[in-house]
Amino acid sequence: MSSLPKIVVVGSCSVDFTTYAPKLPNPGETIHGTKFTTSFGGKGANQCVAAAKLGGNTYMICRVGDDDWGGKYKENLKSFGIDVTHTKTTTDSTTGIAQITVSSNGENQIVIVAGANNHLNKSDIQGALSLIKNADIIISQLETPVDTTYEAFKLCNGIKLLNAAPARTDIKNLLELCTVLCVNEPEASLLVGFEVNLSNIKLALKELLDTGCKIAIITLGDKGAAYSSSNDSQCIHIPCEKVIPVDTTGAGDAFVGALATFLVTQKDRAIHQIIGAACDVASKSVINEGTQSSFPDKFICQENYKYTVL
Numbered sequence: 001m002s003s004l005p006k007i008v009v010v011g012s013c014s015v016d017f018t019t020y021a022p023k024l025p026n027p028g029e030t031i032h033g034t035k036f037t038t039s040f041g042g043k044g045a046n047q048c049v050a051a052a053k054l055g056g057n058t059y060m061i062c063r064v065g066d067d068d069w070g071g072k073y074k075e076n077l078k079s080f081g082i083d084v085t086h087t088k089t090t091t092d093s094t095t096g097i098a099q100i101t102v103s104s105n106g107e108n109q110i111v112i113v114a115g116a117n118n119h120l121n122k123s124d125i126q127g128a129l130s131l132i133k134n135a136d137i138i139i140s141q142l143e144t145p146v147d148t149t150y151e152a153f154k155l156c157n158g159i160k161l162l163n164a165a166p167a168r169t170d171i172k173n174l175l176e177l178c179t180v181l182c183v184n185e186p187e188a189s190l191l192v193g194f195e196v197n198l199s200n201i202k203l204a205l206k207e208l209l210d211t212g213c214k215i216a217i218i219t220l221g222d223k224g225a226a227y228s229s230s231n232d233s234q235c236i237h238i239p240c241e242k243v244i245p246v247d248t249t250g251a252g253d254a255f256v257g258a259l260a261t262f263l264v265t266q267k268d269r270a271i272h273q274i275i276g277a278a279c280d281v282a283s284k285s286v287i288n289e290g291t292q293s294s295f296p297d298k299f300i301c302q303e304n305y306k307y308t309v310l
């Protein structure tokens with residue numbers, strides 16, 4: 001058994017059906033695509049794979065369907081060294097899927113059908129009680145039932161990291177249990193009730209901290225990320241490397257997986273340096289197609305990432 005810090009994901013596994021096209025279609029429009037791929041995705045599993053590829057000691061608590069994809073998905077997780085003891089198969093349900101379109105400028109559109117992900121329940125959490133209690137960090141998202149994540153967060157003695165994606169507002173109780181809340185600009189906008197961007201990020205982060213979390217992080221695409229902590233209420237912006245994006249799908253997942261890994265393996269580093277390193281990992285993921293396949297596995301953190309106190 002590994003003595004490395006335990007990184008536990010309670011979240012989704014989905015199969016991504018991705019078409020690449022010159023642009024995203026308008027409503028009612030049919031366009032010609034240039035390529036089609038099938039790959040392993042889902043925010044939960046993506047974040048777990050991102051952490052595993054960075055050398056994290058990872059565990060996946062999730063549900064797949066009793067179709068061909070379910071078995072293949074479990075093998076995929078194992079191939080990254082992820083512990084699948086608590087990866088369960090749901091009878092009479094399909095594995096979750098995501099239908100993704102990526103445009104030539106790297107933007108995407110995603111529709112998900114949760115399938116077996118919707119069946120992840122409180123007894124799955126009870127079944128993994130010892131792992132959850134002893135986890136150094138639990139990561140969760142909103143592609144699996146909220147009350148299941150709530151149960152896991154309630155029982156965990158370690159860091160509780162919520163990536164509140166896809167966006168929804170009925171998560172007040174969950175936010176109160178979070179150590180770290182991480183959202184992108186549209187998700188932040190929905191939670192705070194105004195359109196968030198770099199110019200009003202200080203106010204947005206303050207409102208997110210008011211929900212009860214200890215650290216609030218907003219990722220800003222090619223502008224990096226910003227954070228505030230309830231300790232000192234300082235707001236710090238960390239820019240990211242300039243790259244030419246090929247496919248930004250899963251960039252947020254690369255960020256969250258890296259953030260979780262560095263939070264438990266580089267405890268002596270300042271939080272803005274940990275966020276800088278997570279941005280660095282995520283920016284490296286957008287220069288390649290796909291999600292899990294685009295996450296870096298040979299990564300060296302810089303000594304000092306640039307930042308600005310806002």
Ligand code: ATP
Nearest residue numbers: 184219220221222224245248250251252279282283
């Ligand atoms: P997605 O939904 O596409 O997975 P997201 O919307 O959750 O991503 P973003 O804020 O777009 O999250 O991106 C997360 C991180 O990925 C950013 O903080 C940044 O480090 C990196 N990133 C995203 N887009 C770019 C880009 N165009 N250039 C460089 N880095 C990027």
Ligand code: RIB
Nearest residue numbers: 014041042043098250291
């Ligand atoms: O964040 C990217 C992921 O969102 C994709 O892999 C897709 O499965 C959707 O859940």
